[in-house]
Structure formats: structure tokens, C-alpha cells
Amino acid sequence: MSDRNTAGSHGAVEAGGARTAPPAVRVQGLWKRFGAQVAVAGIDLELPAGKFIGLVGPNGAGKTTTLSMVTGLLRPDHGTVEVGGHDVWRDPVEVKARIGVLPEGLRLFERLSGRELLAYTGRLRGLPGAEVDKRADQLLEVLDLAGSRNKLVVDYSTGMRKKIGLAAALLHNPDVLFLDEPFEGVDPVSAQTIRGVLERYTRSGATVVFSSHVMELVESLCDWVAVMAGGTIRAHGTLAEVRGKAPSLQDAFLELVGAGGRDTGDSLDWLGGSR
Numbered sequence: 001m002s003d004r005n006t007a008g009s010h011g012a013v014e015a016g017g018a019r020t021a022p023p024a025v026r027v028q029g030l031w032k033r034f035g036a037q038v039a040v041a042g043i044d045l046e047l048p049a050g051k052f053i054g055l056v057g058p059n060g061a062g063k064t065t066t067l068s069m070v071t072g073l074l075r076p077d078h079g080t081v082e083v084g085g086h087d088v089w090r091d092p093v094e095v096k097a098r099i100g101v102l103p104e105g106l107r108l109f110e111r112l113s114g115r116e117l118l119a120y121t122g123r124l125r126g127l128p129g130a131e132v133d134k135r136a137d138q139l140l141e142v143l144d145l146a147g148s149r150n151k152l153v154v155d156y157s158t159g160m161r162k163k164i165g166l167a168a169a170l171l172h173n174p175d176v177l178f179l180d181e182p183f184e185g186v187d188p189v190s191a192q193t194i195r196g197v198l199e200r201y202t203r204s205g206a207t208v209v210f211s212s213h214v215m216e217l218v219e220s221l222c223d224w225v226a227v228m229a230g231g232t233i234r235a236h237g238t239l240a241e242v243r244g245k246a247p248s249l250q251d252a253f254l255e256l257v258g259a260g261g262r263d264t265g266d267s268l269d270w271l272g273g274s275r
């Protein structure tokens with residue numbers, strides 16, 4: 001695995017001679033249509049390396065479709081995606097070695113135990129057996145799954161499935177980790193643990209990209225944010241840039257996605273009326 005803190009061959013040289021790291025992900029002209037429904041409408045985006053990045057947007061904004069195309073799970077109609085300078089569709093082996101993915105509705109090998117799932121994933125990733133054993137045991141311990149290591153995945157709870165999926169996505173120490181709603185169904189204690197793991201991981205120079213609806217979470221975790229609505233990017237940049245003068249990310253978000261003046265239920269005059 002390359003040294004994450006060193007600018008690679010794709011790094012740009014700024015006017016003062018300082019090297020800037022290449023983007024972790026570069027998306028150009030990305031489109032996806034499902035029948036008449038345009039899910040992603042021509043996105044251009046560069047995600048900076050070494051950041052904790054939040055992809056936020058209302059239901060149906062196109063977040064999952066975008067993440068699926070960026071991680072090579074769904075072929076775009078148009079456009080290109082590069083991870084670490086490698087094209088996701090022309091160079092899938094290079095890209096897949098560099099990324100970890102926790103997709104929405106993760107499908108796992110249900111008849112394996114958590115421990116077996118990690119062993120299998122590690123061997124698929126080409127890691128030596130002893131290294132897989134070491135990393136798997138550490139991840140199970142840190143994610144509080146050690147007591148359930150021999151339980152079949154089919155018997156795991158929703159939060160446990162997220163955690164074993166995260167462990168599988170981290171096992172090969174990828175450069176970029178993509179997580180679709182990683183905190184959904186996860187209890188506060190486990191969420192705190194996951195935060196700790198991800199913060200440690202980004203401190204090493206790795207990049208986390210995660211989608212979420214929970215603005216407080218994004219505001220407290222992320223240093224870089226992209227806001228999606230209607231298949232387009234409405235704003236992107238550092239948290240401070242996207243928040244602007246708004247008192248919170250939530251306010252900025254509502255403004256950006258045009259939900260500021262939305263009917264919040266006043267038209268339901270029958271609801272809560274006399275019975």
C-alpha cells in the first residue's frame with residue numbers, strides 16, 4: 001500500500017512550488033437514467049484526499065446511485081469516475097484494490113460466521129492468512145463483535161451487520177472508504193466506536209466518503225461536504241464554505257435543497273382534530 005501522506009504522480013504543483021495531493025475521487029459528467037427518471041444529472045465533482053467527506057441530500061436525491069457508480073457497482077450512462085487517478089470502469093482491478101465499500105442493503109454471505117466472513121474477505125483481497133487472522137480479531141474486538149464471532153451472519157442484528165460490513169470493508173486498509181448510511185440502525189455506543197475507527201483511519205491520510213441524512217452527524221464528523229438534490233450537486237466544499245452564514249448545516253441544507261418554505265404539515269388540518 002502506498003504512503004498516503006506523500007503526493008502521488010498525479011499531484012499538481014501550485015504556484016509557490018508546494019505539491020497538492022491529487023483528488024481521491026474525480027467525477028466528470030456523470031449521468032444515470034432509469035427509464036424516464038433521471039437519477040443523476042451530469043455531476044462533476046472532485047473529492048479531496050485525506051478528508052472525512054459527507055454526501056448529503058434528501059430522499060431520492062441520487063446519493064446511492066452516485067455512490068454505486070463511483071464504486072463500480074452500477075455502470076453510468078455517461079461520464080467518468082477516477083479513484084486515485086485510475087478509471088473505475090477501464091481499470092477496475094486497480095480501483096477495487098484501493099477502495100472499501102459498505103453499500104446500502106449490503107448483501108453478506110449469511111451462512112458464514114462473522115469471523116469466517118472476514119477470513120474469506122481477507123483471502124479474496126489477497127492478504128496472507130496470518131495477517132487476515134490478526135486484523136480480523138482486532139476489528140472484531142474494536143467493533144464489539146468478538147462475542148459474536150462464531151454466530152452466523154444471518155443471525156446478526158441490523159447494527160451488527162453494519163459493523164461486520166464495515167470490518168470487511170476496512171480489512172485491506174483501503175485508500176478510500178465509501179459508506180452508504182453507515183450509522184443507520186446502529187446504537188449510540190456502536191456509533192461512537194465506528195466514529196473512533198473512522199477518525200483514526202482518516203488521520204492516516206485515508207479518505208472516507210459517506211452518505212447521510214443526519215445533518216448533526218455530518219456536521220460533527222465531516223470536514224468536507226457535498227450537497228445533492230434532484231440528481232445534481234447544489235454545493236460542495238469545506239463544512240464552513242457550505243454552511244456559509246447559516247447558523248447550522250441543517251439550515252444551509254434546507255436552503256440549498258429548496259425546502260425552506262415547505263408545508264410542514266399545516267395542511268393536514270384533520271390530523272389531531274376532534275375525534
Ligand SMILES: Nc1ncnc2c1ncn2[C@@H]1O[C@H](COP(=O)(O)OP(=O)(O)OP(=O)(O)O)[C@@H](O)[C@H]1O
Nearest residue numbers: 034037038039057058059060061062063064065066
Ligand atoms: N433501480 C432503479 N430503478 C428505477 N429508479 C431508480 C432506481 N434506483 C434509483 N432510482 C430512482 O433514482 C432516484 C435517485 O435514487 P437514489 O436511491 O440514488 O437516491 P438517494 O439520494 O440515495 O435516496 P435515499 O436518501 O432515499 O436513499 C430516485 O428517484 C429513485 O426512485
